[in-house]
Amino acid sequence: MIPVSRPYLPDRKKLDAYLDGIYERNRLSNNGPLVQELTHRLEEFLGVEHLLLVGSGTLALQVAYRALGVSGNAGPPQANAITTPLTFVATASSLKWEGVEPVFGDVDGETWCLDPVSIAPRVTRDTPAVVPVHLFGNACDVEAIEQVAREHGLRVIYDGAHAFGVRYRGASLLSWGDAAAISFHATKAFHTVEGGAIVFRHKADLERARELINFGQSGPDRISAVGVNAKMSEFHAAMGLCVLDELEECLKPRREAWHAYETALRDCACMQRRQTGVENNSYVYFPVAFEDEPQMHFIRGTLEKANIQARRYFFPALDRVPELNTSRPFSERAGDLASRMLCLSMGSGAADTQRVLETLREVLVGSGGRRGSRQGTGELPGTTDPASQADGVP
Known part of the structure; x- marks a missing residue:
């Protein structure tokens, strides 16, 4: 069977060298050296700042909602967010999982991305955000979406699962919005087997999210938020470093x-x-x-x-x-x-x-x-x- 997508497996000797280092250090998780190295290399490769590695693309969306006050204690009690119906289920189910009702606009008939014209009519007082999708790596009409967001006071969180490495008008497409979530699932060209990342516009949002993915802990003896375990492991980072090399x-x-x-x-x-x-x-x-x-x-x-x-x-x-x-x-x-x-x-x-x-x-x-x-x-x-x-x- 010819598969619709064949996962890429890097050179085994290179991967083994990274794994040997993990065994020598006996450090498997909790922002280890390979996670830190992959973070810095991806920021450099993509031309972005404020990148946070997480356990999956779905977690990237959920953590972004929390960090930006779309869901959780900071969000409206009956919050909804406008998104596209032409996307993978995780775009909408991640909202639902966070207690945010997805409200569906329609897509542009040519680009197949969320039509900015369909956003404003769906905005209510309980709408804190819009979640557009760069479908199949094609850019949304980011300027028009940002304009609507400014007019209505909306956060913009892009689902950029397919947008790794895509450049728009001289810069990374992932630099648009308050945050952009990326998937590093094995079906993607760049992958970490399972994994993902969030690119934030502001450093303060990155720091808030960093606490959220570590159970809400801001230090060894301090819990400052209701968090979750969404960290990337050293083993997944090792795969990511090998794939990035190749x-x-x-x-x-x-x-x-x-x-x-x-x-x-x-x-x-x-x-x-x-x-x-x-x-x-x-x-x-x-x-x-x-x-x-x-x-x-x-x-x-x-x-x-x-x-x-x-x-x-x-x-x-x-x-x-x-x-x-x-x-x-x-x-x-x-x-x-x-x-x-x-x-x-x-x-x-x-x-x-x-x-x-x-x-x-x-x-x-x-x-x-x-x-x-x-x-x-x-x-x-x-x-x-x-x-x-x-x-x-x-």
Whole structure:
């Protein structure tokens, strides 16, 4: 099976050298030397300040909410936060877990990120924050979002799970907002097996979060907040340091796959438009939106028959999940995109990428295709089996 994402494993000898050091020092956690080294190297590599390593990308979001007064004792009793329904479930479930009700806006039909126009109508006196997502590493309209936030006194906490290394107008995309949360899960190009980080705008927020991730302790004999254990271990930091050393080697097959898909599919499928000002790509996933849901099912089934995995990132749109939302109406553009989107295999090598493209060519009529009339999308030609397409079965 060609997986949708293949975790990168660095040179074993380099990893063993880091592990030998852990055994020699007998220090496994509590802001050890490898965690400190990785923190400094990531700040330098990303061009950011005030970076805090944590145990996962989800914890990064939750700690950011607490540190910035969106949840916990400092937050409104009936707090809500505006976010996008087109994202991984953790964006919204982390809010819910913190007692903050997610309120869903809609997405821009071309960039697929939270539409700034949908924020202001949803703001109430109980709304302390907006949580946009740099979806698939594409930048939100950060200037427009910051403007809305200033007008309504909102904190801005970006879910930047896919935005590692992405630069926007000459600086790290992660430097926008009051905080940006990153995921270092094994599915990402840069990873620590499990892990994440928060980049804060202000040092005071970083220091508050540093206490929160260590049970709320500000010293050996002092507890100053209700905290949690969200620290990164030395073993996870060791993996991160090894992967960072080999990041170009890790990115190369992902970059090649991304550009091969873009070249082959740009005229016969709907692809995400990169926000003006985005200078590079994180190459985490390659999303494609097909003409409709039945066609997506047919293509997915054909790929599966060829032993190729394609994932429905992100389905369903989260405003359709009863545990996360009970309000109406549903988002129109996010629901439409979620229903017909697939992510193709990344990072497995040139041969696997060619197998994916050859399989797609077998089911797509005409390699040239033509743009359709749907706003912000390109329509895909029909499949080789119209009956199967109509039934939505392979």
